[in-house]
Amino acid sequence: MSGQSSLLKIESLEKSYGPVLALKNANFEVLSGEIHALLGANGAGKSTLVKILTGVISGNSGSISLNGKPVGFSSPDDARKNGIAPVFQDPALIPDLSIQRNLALTGTDEKRFITELSAMGLNVNLNEVAVNIELPLLRMIDLARALSHDPELLILDEITAALPVDLAEKVISIMNSQKNKGKSVIFISHRLAEIEEICDRATVLRDGINVDTFAASRGSEERIVAAMLGDKNKVSNKLSDSKKIDRSNSVFLEAKSISAGKYLKDLSFQIRKGEVLGVAALEGQGQDLLFEILAGESKLETGEIFVNNKKVTLNHPRDAISMGISYVPGDRKSALMPQRSIRENLALTRFRGISKWGMINTKSEENQVDDAISSLQIDTRAKSQVKRLSGGNQQKVTIGRWVTTGFDLLLCFDPTRGIDVGTKQQIYDLIRKFADQGKSVLLFTSELREIQMVCDRAIVIYEGKVQADLSIDLCSEENLMNAAHGILVAK
Amino acid sequence: MNLSTKHVKAGLAVATSITLMAGAAVFAAPAQANNYKIGVSNSWAGNSWRETMVCAIKAEATLSGKVASVTVLSRNTDAAGQSADIRTLKTQGVNAIIVNSGDPSANNAAIAEAVAAGIKVITVDNSTTAPNTTFVANDQVAYGRVGAKALIKAMGGKGNILYMRGASGAGADTDRDKGFREVVAKYPKVKITKEVFTNWDWATGGTLANQLLVPGKFQGVWTSGIDYNVVTAMGKKLKNKYIPVVGSDNNEFIRLSNTLTSKGFVGIVVPNPAIVGGAALKVAVDLLDGKMVPATNLLKPKALTVKKNKKNLASRYVPTQEATFSSTLSLPGYTTFTPAQLFRCKAPQDSNDGGR
Amino acid sequence: MRSFKVLDESRISKSMLSLFGILFILYIVTGLLDPYNFSIPAIGNIFYLAAALGLLAAGQTICMLTGGIDLSLAMIATGAAFIVSVKSSSGLPIALSLALLYCVVIGAINGLAVGLLGMNPLIMTLGMNAVLIGVFTVGVTTFLRGSSTVPDLLITLSTASIIDTSSWVSESVSADPRSWPVFVSIIDTLTWPFFIWALISAVVLFILIKTGLGRLIYAVGDNARAARLAGVKVWQVQTTAYILCAILGGMGGILLGGQSGAVALSLANSFLLPSIAAVVIGGTSIMGGIGNYKGTMMGTLILTSLSSLLTTLNSSEAVKQMIYGAIVLTLAWIYAKISEGA
């Protein structure tokens, strides 16, 4: 590594949003030909740093130099011309434009693009409009487009999140081939295993300062987590002993032969009271539709749903709520009112029926909201608008809403996606607490190891059916992954 | 030389119009007596005065016995829209078009095309600068003049006037302003201390009256037809101490002038009959019959007050009609319909009995 | 954790303060140009003149808080006034009920189209506006033919002071009203329109702040999907909002009809854009979810003071329009900067 020259060097970079200091005195260096992980809890300043690097915003002070020359990027276009190409979690393709016109917009060479894409074993109709393309493929298209510009520095921001395993592997091999060509990659991910596996070095940010930079290798996890959390409590990988699987509990909800959309075909499962049931699946197996059906948000085509042994029809989320089924969607933004206060967000369900449109009982509302805030440890410093809360606190508000409302079954769709380690732990604890209170939780997660940490049992969906129904001792990542790929698991 | 060019030009014009008419003549009913097709283009719909004007055209057409149909294109539109309407009427094959133009010159091109095709164009109410048309209207300069005289008389020859005009730039408003100022200039003790535009909009007029009427500030009010709500506002704002108001022949203004005389109110009614439409129709039929009609036909208004014209004003009020009804029911020498026929508002083609 | 009343307080109070400042400056300027404007009757007059716009803007506020807009509001107002005046011959209660029915029906159609069928509010209400203009243009000569005189009771309710003082000030017509006894001026200030506006405003504020419906109006405007996921039937909220908007608009229209003394098809036309401007100046986001009616009330008063200032200045229609536009733009700009800074 000593022979490598410095490609990008950032020195004492500072950026504030009004009174909030997002970056203070951040230093960061990427060598040419290395894969560098950029890590940090939510609000540590990662995304601000990436935005500055890609010309989305500019810093208040500090210096950036590229190949030893000081630079400053006035726009994403400017950054791209300087050899920096980002690929974000949400692909930067224009929904209403065809791929061809998207390429024209960024001045990308079509032939080169097709070469890059077919190197990944993928192809696409260039006349297809972006909005019609599945998200995982769209991300790969975005990546191929970035590669077509032959970037010196590729920035991959959470690109592997919720990406199916085969595609995630392709991303990793692309990173390696970039490295072999002497190009650099900045890799941002919450999946620590990936980082240990492929990154050369890692830099951890905390509170806008780079706190640690070291060579990444297997076993760095502890060091990463410690650096990310600082002096705060460390996370235990295993949970408390609160898991007690009581098979004698009665069934709360049963789905029989559910079919809907392109993916769900003849899917059946049961969830008991006081049970946390994990759901594992590769991306695009219809798990999101399953959750939406149970939440009353999408329509069931065939099949039946029983709650407490009674058949139910769920046409609207209100029907589900009245059955005691609550839904925490994967996309926090779709469950929150960003411009309203924590209080209004927490109390929203109180007014769901026309009969409750009358005068607000301020006292009872206040008590209820206070309870939720204290039991979920929501940070209320920015309570007037939830859009100013951190991602973790926003997620707590979406869950807290159901704590104030009361529920029997909580549908949690990837609740820890993009959340820092500390808050993740709080959410795990919370889910276990619900189970202890005799409530059921259906938990889908894209991080398979969470299943072993939180769940009592897991089902794996493959090709629209339940491929495997595993007790917790069988829920190793390997087993889950095999089942998710359609390989039978021995019980 | 001069003469010969003229002849050539005339010959060309005739030739052009023959060519133009050639196709039409085959289909369009020949303009024989008793079978005239009349088109009406009106630039402002949903307004009581204009509706009455249109009804007068229809009623008079029905009674004339010489008109087969009246096609009315009445809508709120801009100059381009009205030009399109006039052209549409021409393609429809009418023999005469009665135009109440929203703009003094913007429809000239369309009118000229109609005239060139041998269609008689009669402009009513608002004058246009288009040549070869016949104009039928109330004399607005005289309107301003007689109104001003009566107002100044009622004010005792001195004091401040609240001058509430119509719409800036409209032909009628400009003409009335001319007549009004002519008279006011002769009385040095009379001053126009506040000048506002109501745009002939009742809401605007009402708002302005409520805002501007302050006890002691004015001794007389001129309105350009947005009249009776100014009187109503006086009841509230001046605590029933009325000052003279010049208004038009709006039904409600006539009623207030009649009833509030006992409270010292002087209402000066200067009629601006909407049934001038009936006069326009008569002129159209005369033209189609080949009679000679002067290019400009102006109806002279008179200022009416309860003091001098008690009977006239008492008989003008029509309780069955709305407040903004233009309460002049006949124009001797022009119209022949009865009030009932006017209110019925039927064109010849509207019913089996020919609308009669 | 106790005081939840901090509803983005800093931002709203800042902008409210600046709105107050602007209103104050406008008032001082008007007063310096014509000292009569400093008198109590003149102040009362501003409130009196603001009432109708205030009601229309109240409707528009509710609509815009849900993320909608009602461009048919002027025709709803005009239509209500028309129905009341034409049908008043069958008795005022019947006329008013018919007008109310009309408002509810039109509001419901707008709301259901937006809420259930997913119509864009701009297009829906624009289309509705065209339909209503057509219906009433036809109506004037057919089913709504008749006297458009506004009934006396409504004229009184839309113009008179609550207590009639005309007999108290005897021989003072020619005298300056500033010489009247102060209590007369103050009583005169309490006009029915002012009273009605104040009363309705209290109701609107109560609905928006203190009721579940109010919460949902904000919720739906901020994020309709979130509201749906929380079990709220969004279309019910939107429909109710459009109905409320139409009813408030109808009330404004009837008031306007009473103040004009006559009803014409163009009655409320000139109030449509100001009703939106008042809401915007008051700081309600056109995207919904944030803002309040207090701001709209200030916006209404600012626009009314502005137009009386321009009348005082004897400014031509051209200058009026220019200043009006410039002020709306500047205020929106200042407001945007303030909310950005917070």
Add this chain to the structure above:
Amino acid sequence: MNVIQLKRQSWNLAIILLALVLGIWRISQLPQFGAYEARTFVLGILPIALLSMGQAIIIIGGGINLAIGAEAVLINCLSARYMQDTTFTESVVLAIVFILVGMLIGALIGWIIAVSGIADIVVTLATSFLLVGVAMYVMPQPGGGVNQQFADLVSGKVPNFIPPLIWLILPIILIWIPLYRSKLGISMYAIGSSKEAAFLSGVNVKLTKIKLYAIGGLFAGLSGLVLTGITLSSSPFANISNTATLNSVAGAVLGGVALSGGVGGLVGPALAALILFFIPTILLAYGIDPAYSQIITGALTIFVVLFGGLLRKRTAGKK
């Protein structure tokens, strides 16, 4: 061809079909159909068609311009005032100047929106008051005039319908097609479709917005000039500008431009103007009050958007 393209084409097809049906219907009502009648059709739609096209460009770019009617009225007033009693050459030079003025006004509005961050609808609402005020200042009363030769250049000598037809088609060929193919054109769809993604793709969102408003202003300027050419006059009234603006929005939407941005073209709006012109005239021939056409126009706009919305929902659902 993919679903969305097909859908876009089917929309255009439906509009062409509707315009054709109504056109044939209308022609069949006429005693005769010749050059004069064709000219009447084209002159009847030209100003509003141009305005709808300008509005369409702005709506595709994710905005909306409620001041576009006021821009046209202002240019109408400016040209009728200053082109009165001029020679043909002077008129042409002035026409070019006024089109540039229209662009400049549009650019200014775009700049205010870009810099202030206020919603388009609010800025343009305010500027619509402002511009009408300026128009009234320029022409306190209706009137003015223009060189007759220039007028003939715009509207053609009776019964020549070719010049106005050229003015309808030329902007599509000279402005729209090059725009659609240019980087600016792609950027227009991009910022209308997703501002964030466009920004990340390297589009200068603010500059694009300013340019689009400038092009919108160009169309408004053309519309105002054409109005002067047709009417040989000008009218400085707010209600005219408001009606024109609302019609331009209706025309754009009816022409297949999605109000959410990113979808549509300019041919649709031009045809939509034709449809909106035929409806009242067809009714007229049946002796029906033209007021009914208001009802039909309003209802048609609602239904078209409703239908389009349902169509979009269905294609989105198939994803």
